[in-house]
Amino acid sequence: MVSSWLRCFKLGCRKSTSTVGPDRNKGKDGVAEGEGFIRKFRWEEIEVVTNDFSRVIGRGGFSNVYLANLSGSQGAVKIHAGSYRLNQVFRQELDILLRLRHDNIVKLLGYCDDLDEGAMVFEYVPNGNLQEKLHDSELLPWKTRIAIAFQLAQAVEYLHEKCSLQIVHGDIKPSNVLLDECFNCKLCDFGSAKMGFSSTVKPPSCSKQVMVGSPGYTDPHYLRTGLASKKNDVYSLGVIMLELVTGMKAFCPVREQLLTSIVAPCLRDIDEHGAAEKVAALVDPRLCGEFDLEEARALLLIAALCLHQSLTVRPSASQIIKNIKEKINSMDLQGKDSLPIATI
Structure with missing residues (x-):
């Protein structure tokens, strides 16, 4: 716990x-x-x-x-x-x-x-942040990655649906996900957050407008319109899910491409019959096969929905949690309100 x-x-x-x-x-x-x-x-x-x-x-x-x-x-x-x-x-x-x-x-x-x-x-959250642990230091086991994805979705659900004044975080990224001694996640940095939807962000074309979000995690819909919504956070959550599965950063400096652009063509086919090899090819090779193929497929499909161009297609945080509980069995989450333990 x-x-x-x-x-x-x-x-x-x-x-x-x-x-x-x-x-x-x-x-x-x-x-x-x-x-x-x-x-x-x-x-x-x-x-x-x-x-x-x-x-x-x-x-x-x-x-x-x-x-x-x-x-x-x-x-x-x-x-x-x-x-x-x-x-x-x-x-x-x-x-x-x-x-x-x-x-x-x-x-x-x-x-x-x-x-x-x-x-x-x-x-004090003693174990650094997800950016460091996933990309710059030790190898995070598969079950720890699944637990972090689930816990982060619960944090977003709380902000979006369970606060008296609903909150959009506006800058969800691995460096803003702290990890405690058991590798449970703690979302931080609410400097870009908006509460109650009482105000609308001006379009990015305005010269004095300070951008919300971070490169690679910012919703393209927000970049086009400047309008903040819950689905901006859902998009960022989808990018982090891709990172947890693939082990790749949101921006690949070698290819000079966004992770979403690199992976997008592959996501279209992973739900087809016989696509096991395509799913396995997307999983972080550092795991050396120590992962569940169907769980990887499920998390990639959830991420694909989160990243959909249409805001109406993107799931809510509660729908994401429901999908994880239904499709990822190793955490034994069904029917439980408590959080899974992220151990390493």
């Missing part, structure tokens, strides 16, 4: 420190009363827990992440660069994170908004 929530921590217990309760209307993934409160830090406390920002563990375009010591347990502190526009991004991301509670979404423990440089304190 996925690790339970980190216990609420205490730091110096200053009277000026306050807590903010999480959103109470989150369905089955909401926390019970009295649990999961978000702590409001003072900037001096942020400096103390990070040891004056001494150890960087992650970098983004407009933020750095530092290792933190939270009274005996580790945490991660994300510091946003200070500017009016980036402060707006920080506020938007914080507003969304305050509403979220799901095993496969990185947990917000606290925040600080005393200065222009906003700070968010997260649980």
Whole structure:
């Protein structure tokens, strides 16, 4: 079972420190009363827990992440660069994170908004991210890949269908999928997320528009229209499923092609009778045959639907989960609401 929530921590217990309760209307993934409160830090406390920002563990375009010591347990502190526009991004991301509670979404423990440089304190997820583990380091076993695909789909389903205000993440990619000590996934980085569909993104042709998403994972429909929707996330999820099966990156620098372009011709034939060799040819050769052929076929077919040009053909996150439960038996998922364990 996925690790339970980190216990609420205490730091110096200053009277000026306050807590903010999480959103109470989150369905089955909401926390019970009295649990999961978000702590409001003072900037001096942020400096103390990070040891004056001494150890960087992650970098983004407009933020750095530092290792933190939270009274005996580790945490991660994300510091946003200070500017009016980036402060707006920080506020938007914080507003969304305050509403979220799901095993496969990185947990917000606290925040600080005393200065222009906003700070968010997260649980520490010790095993790096999916980009590193799938492409740059050790070999992920087949069952671990299936579990990650399922867990990530559950995180997307929660955002799209189980939050009081539905959320589009907007930047789902392997580097935003953290892995814990058991290789369970934690979706992170909600800086591009949109909540409640209250606003529409301007088309990319606008000169001042900042693009949402990342090359290789961004929905072509969004690139054409600039309109954000849940199906943008479904597309990105489909790309990650292709990566999990093939072991290839979303963009192949050798061929100078997108993975979707390389694999697309092959996906058209894999559901035909006698297509076993075509399916096997798409699976990551580093697995050396240690995978289930029918599971690979099922995941590739689900990915193909996620990547379909027509938004209406693309499945919802709940439909993706249903398909995985029906077609992938080795995880023994049928009839279970609990998450599978991703072990290695």
